[in-house]
Amino acid sequence: MVTKGEFVKYSAKWLILFTVLVIAPLLLASIGHGESNRGFWVEFGVALGFVGLAMMGLQFVLTARYSKIGAPFGLDELLQFHGQAGYIAWGFIMGHFIILFAADSEFHKFLDPFVNFPRALALSGVILAITILVATTYWREKFGIIYEWWRATHGALALIVVFVGTVHIMQVGFYISELWQQIVWVGFSLAAMGLLLHNRVWRPMKMKEKPWKVTKVEEEVEDTWTVEFEPVGHEGIEFSAGQFVWITIGDSPFSLQQHPFTISSSPDEENIQLTIKELGDFTSTIGEIEPGTGAYIEGPYGNFILSQSASTHNIFIIGGIGVTPTLSILKSLRDRQDQRKTTVIYGTKSQELTPFYEEFKTISEELNVNMVHVFEEPPKGWEGETGFIDEGVMKRNIPEDFTNCEFFVCGPPPMMDVVEMTLSEWGVPVYKIHSERFNIA
Ligand SMILES: Cc1cc2nc3c(=O)[nH]c(=O)nc-3n(C[C@H](O)[C@H](O)[C@H](O)COP(=O)(O)OP(=O)(O)OC[C@H]3O[C@@H](n4cnc5c(N)ncnc54)[C@H](O)[C@@H]3O)c2cc1C
Incomplete structure (x- = not known):
């Protein structure tokens, strides 16, 4: 049960932790550079870069599907926060480039292919990658991008930004010059990127060990189907009424076709049921699924629960x-x-x-x-x-x-x-x- 006091306490703790993690790289970078006098705008531009990259790294944590990270917020609230944080991170990273470019012509060399081609390519790539990331999220439906492709490229582009950003900081080496600073920075970046791999590789591997099969597909009303699943060789999942799962049907657990659906059966029933309304390419094939088809279920997730x-x-x-x-x-x-x-x-x-x-x-x-x-x-x-x-x-x-x-x-x-x-x-x-x-x- 969540009382007002608990909700306020949890929200405050959550926001403070997020803010501390976002500014932690600045504190790390300022150790040993308290006397740096490259001018306000250069320092400010650099600070934006550090904060923007830290926010990008934390995006992997927000989307890692760990129930404890979000509670007592819902997944949609967490993902809305992820979306807003993404736009702000884009602003910070673009601000980093623009301000340094405007503040001192010395920084133009970072994007000059005649000075250092791989560096110019990588940094231009980051600007492009984060801009595509933001634009394809904001205008995904307008551009007609298929959800699964958007999800796959979204993760890949975010990985590029964090990876190149980390290498860039190491190469510049002005603020992260001590070995221990480099270890801390690289450690955090690897942990953030590792979360994506955990989500897309380790979790599907675990799901493979616990397969399910479809036992029934019934039409409830026009365009709405209830599909029943039975665990194969394991006990199934424990969930609270109101929670949802991610499901893959008739495909490998690594498939991009993984969709969220709320469990419509009671936790006291042996099998689980999902009730699905036809909407797009995946859901409009639900009525054709044959009993016996294999499936993988990830979850449960969500806080839309009576407790x-x-x-x-x-x-x-x-x-x-x-x-x-x-x-x-x-x-x-x-x-x-x-x-x-x-x-x-x-x-x-x-x-x-x-x-x-x-x-x-x-x-x-x-x-x-x-x-x-x-x-x-x-x-x-x-x-x-x-x-x-x-x-x-x-x-x-x-x-x-x-x-x-x-x-x-x-x-x-x-x-x-x-x-x-x-x-x-x-x-x-x-x-x-x-x-x-x-x-x-
Ligand atoms: C927490 C949660 C619970 C849900 N519970 C139910 C339910 O009980 N019954 C039901 O009928 N629908 C439910 N949905 C919606 C369902 O996930 C989408 O209707 C379905 O994924 C659409 O897939 P599609 O390929 O048929 O349609 P598309 O036309 O490809 O997509 C339509 C919209 O659905 C969303 N979507 C599509 N694919 C995914 C995906 N892989 N992951 C996340 N979102 C996606 C996107 O917003 C997209 O714009 C739930 C969604 C969420 C987030």
């Missing part, structure tokens, strides 16, 4: 395929006959296109659950909520005094934006709003 709530009344505001974590949580409450007060506000297109309509009906009859469907196109004679989930729907279905309530929000981005903004305008503290975004990149 994050310290309140007596949990309110789930969900839309479309964002139903999956809530379904798992409610199934788990049912398995444990947990009668805690729950409200589910669930927005979908129509009753026929609502996955698990009947299941929610049964669960809400058995448990202390107030189920509120919001249909964009309601059936004839429907007297319930209609249209999209908005402040009006929320006001009508959430107690006026919501001090004992905690909120779980998952659904399409426009719905999440409206709900999060409304809750924040109502004054609900951030640690009482748990969000999971399915569009993390």
Whole structure:
């Protein structure tokens, strides 16, 4: 259970640690150079380079998929932070080049191929690599870049930046001149780059030892499928209801086709189920998967779980395929006959296109659950909520005094934006709003 105090303490600790790690290289570089008098702009330009490179190195830590790094934040919040930090790191590294170039013509030689061709090539490469990194992230959808290719090149370009940056610092050698300083700097750079290898090589190797197979593929409603997986020769995974996994189906665990999906079954069931909506190239093939197909599962991950709530009344505001974590949580409450007060506000297109309509009906009859469907196109004679989930729907279905309530929000981005903004305008503290975004990149 996360209380306000714990959340604030953890957030503060996390930010302080990140800041210390970002400026640590500056402190390392300043040892033995307290008297350096190359002028303010040169020192400032160099400092930007050190900080920018440290931020780039920390990007590997942020994306290393270690649950403890993010808790109690969600993966989407961590990756949003990673994205913002990436833009800032780009600014620092570009600032480093621009300021040094403008401050002293002595630095022009670093990009002059006639002075030192390999050095000029490597440093121009870094400027290009980090700019491509940022541009392809910001405009990925606009450029029509396939997600898997973006993910692969993203890691490779980041590796180039950190590797060349480290070699550059060693070659300049002005600030990192002592052997111990070089060992510390190279050690940190190798550790950061090693995390990427750990993620892309070591983890898949471990996954290979624990294969799964598909046992069932069933259509829930049009374009939405539930796929069931059984562990082969091992005990499976332990997870909390609401968590997600990364899955590879019918492919090697090293494949780029690894996608995140929330587990829609209860942790008390033997096999695990994922409910998947057709969206793009991978998900539109789900209905064709044959039982018996091999799979690899990495996880579980995520903090969209009930143990994050310290309140007596949990309110789930969900839309479309964002139903999956809530379904798992409610199934788990049912398995444990947990009668805690729950409200589910669930927005979908129509009753026929609502996955698990009947299941929610049964669960809400058995448990202390107030189920509120919001249909964009309601059936004839429907007297319930209609249209999209908005402040009006929320006001009508959430107690006026919501001090004992905690909120779980998952659904399409426009719905999440409206709900999060409304809750924040109502004054609900951030640690009482748990969000999971399915569009993390
Ligand atoms: C934490 C989390 C939980 C999710 N749970 C579910 C769920 O329970 N059910 C469900 O139907 N969907 C879920 N999704 C969304 C699902 O991962 C994407 O719909 C799916 O990966 C799309 O793949 P595609 O190749 O079919 O579509 P594309 O057209 O290739 O991609 C559509 C969008 O999906 C995202 N995406 C694509 N591939 C990946 C990938 N390998 N890793 C991360 N994001 C990717 C990108 O934002 C991309 O723009 C979840 C996503 C996240 C982040």
